[in-house]
Amino acid sequence: MTAFVDLDRVSLRYGGPDGTLAVEGLNLKLREGEFAAVVGPSGCGKSSLMKLVTGLYPASDGTVIVAGSEVAGPLKIVGMAFQNPTLLPWRTTLRNVMLPLEIVQPHRGRLRRNFAAYERQAKDLLATVGLEGFERKHPWQLSGGMQQRTSLCRSLIHQPALLMLDEPFAALDAFTREELWGVLQDLWLQKRFTVILVTHDLREAVYLADTVHVMSNRPGRIIASYGIDLPRPRTLATTFEPHFVDIVHKLRDHISQVRQDVVAA
């Protein structure tokens, strides 16, 4: 079976031939429907990885293949969510979620005629993340966690084949964060899109992902990959099981080694 996302010896250099090398010789493969997490020390080029896969930045070297074709410009089958919810303050929650439908084809052409059906779809999605009854509220009337749920809904409303998450829960408090792990897992179990989650939270990575990839320091590349064989659905109780704790420890050791290498160098 061919990989859905395939990065082959990819490099990314910012700012011309003498610029900083953010990513070098990076290899990463994902099956269709796989949930992958990428962890690593800060400044290791995790966000650069996001830009490469989505085609927002062209690779300086190597090839990026998504869904069978080489990435040459911004992809249109992607949903994205960031640490900052980036909602539009002049729109209601519902209209924020519906934003991608106004841009992505074929929805864009159909939106006006089938508005009620699309609105129903957005409301249902909001209900699955526990935001029923908040459709008419504006972003500033929502808590940080609610805004992030809305942002998650916005990234999924057009049923993207690939979901890119850049530390989506990093700015939330621990309780809300763990609650949203469950929300995200439920959505993924339902729809089975392919996910790349960039995070620095190892417990989050192990809880959510099928595979956890460890990135090295800048210039970043994947130095280890761990398959997570924990059964699904995982719950908060899972995070206290010895096996879960073992995996997190192993990952932590690996990353602290990477950091020490830098200090020694």
Place this chain on the structure above:
Amino acid sequence: MMTRRQLEVAMPWLVTIGIIVVWELVVIGFGIREFVLPAPTAVFDAFMQFRGPILDHALHTLYTTVIGFAFAVVGGVILGVAVGSSTLVYTGIYPVLIGFNSIPKVAVVPVLVVWFGIGAVPAIITAFLISFFPIAVNVATGLATLEPELEDVLRSLGAKKLDILIKVGFPRSLPYFFASLKVAITLAFVGSVISETIASNEGIGYLMLQASSRFQIPLVFAGLVVIAIMGIVMYAIFAAIERRFTGWATRKIDYATGG
């Protein structure tokens, strides 16, 4: 007892009345003569005496100001969009814009008179020249300060530059735009009155120039007050439009006064 809310509504009137009272008392108390500083009562008398011509000239000034301002809105938005959405246009035009805006508009009026003769046209153009700059700068700022992440979200959905401009850029720069309108309309009055004092046979500026050459200082002050009132009214109109369209941006103020 007044509530805090009522006090807030009453404050502008209280301050204005306070200034007038102090002004009157100072003039009486120090025995200042009328051709140096007329008392508010003298200004009011002059206004009542000449109210016909004052209103005629005021309407003329209002007309040149509003037309110049309308051109400034159109020109300012077009320029602002160009500057705000393209780095190339920004680096090219900005220095020229700054240089242009640094020129005192008084110095431009004689040139305009040579080109267009005396009358309404130089006033309209001066009002335009002085008021389009803040509009252009604010619209450009609103567009240029778009969050890069939001742009990424939209671009990864396949949005074209125009989509981003319409869905995010314009709504986002609306508060900046309306804020600039409030500044620009008051500047437009400055522009048209400057032009009228130099080269016109009509308008409040012309009236004031005539009055001062005849030492009718109370009439000069009456003219000033009329300009100030027109400026405040236009400002209030644009402030009301702003609240109507960009309530989402000023919600904090609403919360504070809404109690």
